[in-house]
Each structure stands twice: as structure tokens, then as C-alpha cells.
Amino acid sequence: MVRVRFAPSPTGYLHLGNARTALFNWLFARHEKGAFILRIEDTDAARSGEEYAAAMTEDLKWLGLNWDEGPDVGGSVGPYRQSERTPIYRKYADALLSRGLAYPCYCTPQELEGRRQEALAKGLPPRYDNRCRDLSEKDRRRFQDEGRSSSLRFKVRSGTVSFRDLVRGEVQFDLGLVGDFVIVKSEGTPTFHFAVCVDDGLMGITHVVRGEDHLSNTPRHIVLFEALGFKAPEFAHLSMIGGEGGGLLSKRDEAPSVRSYRARGILAEALVNYLALLGWSPKDNREILTGQDLVSQFSLAGLTKSRAALDHKKLEYVSGQHIRALEPQGLARRIAAHYRLNPDTPWLVELVRAVKDHLVTLTDVEPYLKIVQRETMDFGSCARETQELIRREEARKVLEAFKTSVARSGGPGGVDFHSIRQDLAQSTGLNGKALLLPVRAALTRESSGPELNLIVPLLGKERILKRVEEALQFGKS
RNA sequence: GUCCCCAUCGUCUAGCCCGGUCUAGGACAACGGCCUUUCGAGCCGUCAACACGGGUUCAAAUCCCGUUGGGGACGCCA
Numbered sequence: 155m156v157r158v159r160f161a162p163s164p165t166g167y168l169h170l171g172n173a174r175t176a177l178f179n180w181l182f183a184r185h186e187k188g189a190f191i192l193r194i195e196d197t198d199a200a201r202s203g204e205e206y207a208a209a210m211t212e213d214l215k216w217l218g219l220n221w222d223e224g225p226d227v228g229g230s231v232g233p234y235r236q237s238e239r240t241p242i243y244r245k246y247a248d249a250l251l252s253r254g255l256a257y258p259c260y261c262t263p264q265e266l267e268g269r270r271q272e273a274l275a276k277g278l279p280p281r282y283d284n285r286c287r288d289l290s291e292k293d294r295r296r297f298q299d300e301g302r303s304s305s306l307r308f309k310v311r312s313g314t315v316s317f318r319d320l321v322r323g324e325v326q327f328d329l330g331l332v333g334d335f336v337i338v339k340s341e342g343t344p345t346f347h348f349a350v351c352v353d354d355g356l357m358g359i360t361h362v363v364r365g366e367d368h369l370s371n372t373p374r375h376i377v378l379f380e381a382l383g384f385k386a387p388e389f390a391h392l393s394m395i396g397g398e399g400g401g402l403l404s405k406r407d408e409a410p411s412v413r414s415y416r417a418r419g420i421l422a423e424a425l426v427n428y429l430a431l432l433g434w435s436p437k438d439n440r441e442i443l444t445g446q447d448l449v450s451q452f453s454l455a456g457l458t459k460s461r462a463a464l465d466h467k468k469l470e471y472v473s474g475q476h477i478r479a480l481e482p483q484g485l486a487r488r489i490a491a492h493y494r495l496n497p498d499t500p501w502l503v504e505l506v507r508a509v510k511d512h513l514v515t516l517t518d519v520e521p522y523l524k525i526v527q528r529e530t531m532d533f534g535s536c537a538r539e540t541q542e543l544i545r546r547e548e549a550r551k552v553l554e555a556f557k558t559s560v561a562r563s564g565g566p567g568g569v570d571f572h573s574i575r576q577d578l579a580q581s582t583g584l585n586g587k588a589l590l591l592p593v594r595a596a597l598t599r600e601s602s603g604p605e606l607n608l609i610v611p612l613l614g615k616e617r618i619l620k621r622v623e624e625a626l627q628f629g630k631s
Numbered sequence: 632g633u634c635c636c637c638a639u640c641g642u643c644u645a646g647c648c649c650g651g652u653c654u655a656g657g658a659c660a661a662c663g664g665c666c667u668u669u670c671g672a673g674c675c676g677u678c679a680a681c682a683c684g685g686g687u688u689c690a691a692a693u694c695c696c697g698u699u700g701g702g703g704a705c706g707c708c709a
Binding site: 161162163165195197198200201259261262263266267270273274275276277278279280281282303305306307319322323325326327328331332333335336337338339340341343345346347349350365366367368369370371373391393394396398428431432433434435437439441458459460461462463464465467468469470471472474478509510511512513514585586587588589590591593594600601602603604605606 | 632633634637638642643657658660667671673701702703704705706707709
């Protein structure tokens with residue numbers, strides 16, 4: 155059975171790169187009817203934060219990427235938080251040490267850094283020179299007596315390592331170019347390379363789907379899997395994603411977080427859909443896909459090798475498509491949740507019905523929400539052109555006529571804009587813009603927006619009359 | 632510097648493995664038109680790409696070599 159994992163380190167909010175990696179793992183697991191595991195890689199105590207771990211799980215849940223095993227739900231091969239697995243790493247490290255596959259290194263970080271800079275300056279590969287590999291007992295004791303602490307390094311065997319990457323094909327590395335690397339830091343915690351291999355081995359991970367930045371780490375991991383006695387999993391290295399400018403999506407320019415999109419009102423299913431399209435494409439030309447569609451169509455074979463750049467315009471397009479696919483009731487519920495409105499607000503569904511086609515994100519509803527919610531129009535603070543429009547003599551005539559028509563109309567069915575409009579056209583002899591723009595301005599303070607025949611019933615007779623009156627008052631001043 | 636990965640419209644991509652069907656397809660954007668009281672949406676249309684140079688071949692976006700460009704790794708970060 156396929157077992158995959160998403161293993162973020164909680165050093166910040168879940169960003170788009172993380173989310174995409176999580177998504178592809180999830181899609182693969184769901185398509186293969188396998189297991190999706192969440193593992194928190196918090197071995198770097200200084201940089202990791204519990205609040206970030208919590209935020210990440212929340213964001214993953216929001217995206218709909220549910221996991222079968224993880225810190226909160228448990229599972230048979232836990233714990234799923236690396237900070238809780240220290241004894242396990244200790245045990246495996248001791249085993250490597252006693253088998254002569256690892257050795258203590260007494261070099262200080264300053265010494266290592268110095269040598270690295272030196273090598274770089276000479277144009278040499280800045281790798282560790284394995285100098286502590288063959289230390290005599292005497293040397294070791296001497297370093298210990300000097301009070302030096304030691305880290306544990308893995309003895310990298312010679313030869314080459316090759317593997318078949320599921321997206322890149324055959325890849326080969328010369329291990330002679332890889333220095334012995336640290337697997338346990340001097341403070342006693344495992345490094346990323348070590349923890350990952352121990353965990354993936356113990357957790358029965360069958361496929362490692364991760365970013366391409368790990369491609370050249372893979373030979374290290376493969377030799378570690380060998381030494382640890384685990385069968386190495388399959389690997390699939392995802393291409394990276396770039397920023398909008400074409401540059402890289404780095405931590406530096408703070409890769410946009412999933413929650414920033416959520417706050418902007420992007421639908422979770424739209425973000426998932428968009429992210430899936432970044433580096434993967436379905437067999438047919440359809441691009442607007444539900445989570446179900448994605449799961450059923452997903453295949454690692456559809457993954458792209460080259461880097462993809464973010465395109466917010468396209469994200470918005472996808473978002474708009476998903477919003478439009480929602481029933482008014484459903485969309486109203488989402489909007490109510492986003493703005494913490496009472497979901498039973500009676501006019502909300504009607505409003506949504508009226509403006510649905512105008513929305514690309516949930517927050518786009520805000521100006522329309524205001525149209526309904528505004529208590530007083532306060533024309534003094536709205537756009538200059540709207541103010542001028544309302545002051546115009548012609549407009550005032552239209553509004554007077556409108557007032558009369560509205561006042562006359564009504565009944566059990568509410569205000570019917572069609573008949574009012576006919577009425578109005580007759581009494582003023584106007585039509586089109588000249589007739590409707592003043593009405594729109596008085597009712598919404600805007601010169602554009604959703605169709606009036608949708609807005610008018612929404613506002614109701616009382617509020618319409620009040621607003622028209624306000625507009626007329628303002629026009630006088 | 633060394634090693635590894637990548638290279639099709641501005642952007643996401645199909646095609647490449649198994650050369651001819653590719654005067655390179657789709658989508659977003661841009662631009663134009665239709666519809667519309669307006670914006671948007673919708674519909675229709677236009678513009679737009681095989682990084683470069685060598686091979687191989689009757690034929691290359693597709694295979695091979697090189698160049699250039701971009702990215703990654705070489706950390707007691709992950």
C-alpha cells in the first residue's frame with residue numbers, strides 16, 4: 155500500500171510551496187487509496203514554534219487535505235512529532251556508531267566555517283574533509299580533554315548511487331563528492347537528514363514526494379537508508395515554483411502564505427485547483443476541477459519538470475469559476491462564515507444571487523454588503539462624480555419621479571423595479587443612462603454595480619425612499 | 632568553484648519517451664467586438680512560443696553533442 159507523508163518544519167506559516175507539496179502527496183495518496191501522513195519536523199528547537207505547527211495544521215485542514223496519521227490523530231507508528239522521537243534517533247545513532255558506520259567529530263562550527271570559506275575562496279567544493287573519520291583513540295581523548303563537544307557524522311561509502319526519480323528519470327551521483335555529514339548535533343538532537351531517514355523507514359513510507367531542492371540530498375538519504383537497514387522509498391522531486399516576477403519564490407520575499415489567500419477570500423477549492431495546475435496537468439484540457447476530479451485524474455506521470463511561476467490573475471480566474479459554480483445558498487454560507495455574519499440573515503442569499511457573477515473572491519462582496527447594510531448614505535464622503543451627478547437638475551427630477559413611483563408601488567410582492575422603471579420612463583420621458591444612473595447613485599453611492607432590478611427588491615421600499623430623500627437633500631446643499 | 636536538475640506564446644501548459652498527422656493545441660493575461668443603464672460576467676475574435684549552435688535523418692519541438700541562461704546542493708537549517 156502506498157504511504158506518503160508531508161513533513162513541514164514549523165518555522166513559519168504554511169506557504170504556497172509547502173501547500174503544493176502537501177497537495178501532491180495528498181492527491182497521490184488518495185488516488186492510490188493509500189495513506190497520507192502528517193509529520194512535524196521540529197528538530198531545530200530554536201526555529202520551530204508550536205504556534206506555527208498549529209497554524210499549519212489548521213491551514214491544511216482548511217485546504218481539505220486530511221491526513222490518516224499525524225500528531226493529532228495518532229497512528230500505529232507514532233509519535234509524529236520529531237521532538238518526541240529523541241530516544242528512537244538515539245538508538246539508531248548508537249547502532250551506527252557501534253557498527254563503525256558513524257564517528258564522533260570534534261570540529262567546532264567556527265573551524266568548519268573557516269575551512270568552508272577557505273575552500274570556496276580557492277574555488278574548491280566546500281565540503282567536509284572527513285578529517286575526524288580516522289581519529290585514533292588518543293586523539294579523541296585529547297579533544298575530549300580539551301573540553302570539545304562532538305557531533306556524530308555518518309561515514310559515506312565510496313562509489314556511486316543512482317536511482318530512478320519518478321519525475322526526472324534516472325539520476326546518478328558520485329559519492330566521492332559527498333562529505334561525511336552530521337547526523338546527530340553536538341547538543342544530541344538529530345539533523346534533518348538523519349531524522350528523515352529513520353522516520354521514513356520506521357513509518358513505512360513508500361514514496362517520498364518533495365521539492366526539487368532535495369534532489370541532491372537524495373544520495374545522502376539513500377546511503378543512510380542502506381546503513382539503517384531500510385529499503386529506500388521511491389522518490390519524486392517536484393519542480394519549484396517561482397514568484398510572479400519570474401524570480402524565485404524565496405523566504406526572503408516572504409513566500410505568500412496560505413492564510414493570506416484565505417483572508418483575501420480565495421476559496422479553498424480554488425486554491426487547491428490552481429496549485430494542482432502549477433506543475434501538473436490533466437489528460438484532457440479541463441482546468442476547472444473539483445477535489446474529486448483532481449483525485450481521480452491525478453498521476454505522478456503528469457508532473458512537469460520545469461519551474462512554474464505564480465500567476466495571480468489566473469488564480470483569480472479559477473477562484474471566480476469556483477464561486478460561480480456554487481449555489482447561492484452555499485455561497486451565502488461561505489460569505490457568512492468569512493464575515494462572521496449570522497448565516498440566517500434573510501437578505502444575504504438574495505444579495506448573493508444578485509452579485510454572484512461579480513465576485514472573484516469572497517471579499518469582493520464587501521462593497522455590495524455595504525450597499526445593503528449602510529444606514530446613512532453620507533453622500534458628502536463619496537466619489538466627486540457621484541456628488542456632482544446627484545446635484546444635477548436633471549438627476550433631481552428623475553429622483554423626484556422615482557420617489558413618487560416607488561411610493562405608489564409595493565404591496566405584498568414588494569417593490570417591482572420593472573414596473574417602476576416603465577412608470578419612470580413615461581413620466582420623465584428619459585431612458586437609459588440618463589434615467590438609471592441617478593437612481594443607482596442615490597441608492598448605492600456608486601456609478602456602477604449590480605443590476606438595479608436586483609438591488610431594488612433587496613433594499614425594500616422604506617430604505618429606498620429614505621436614500622432618495624437623502625440624495626435630494628444633499629443635492630440641495 | 633564542483634556536482635545535479637531544468638529550458639515550447641508575457642504566464643500555466645499539451646506535444647517530446649514511440650521523429651512525419653505541428654502552417655505547434657488549450658488556458659490565463661492583453662487587445663478588439665457583441666451583449667448590457669454601468670462595471671463585471673458571458674459569448675466571439677486577434678496578437679503571441681519550440682533559448683542558441685552543431686550533428687543524425689528523406690524528415691527534428693521531438694534523438695545526440697555542445698553553448699548560453701535559470702535553479703538547486705555542497706550547513707551541527709530543513
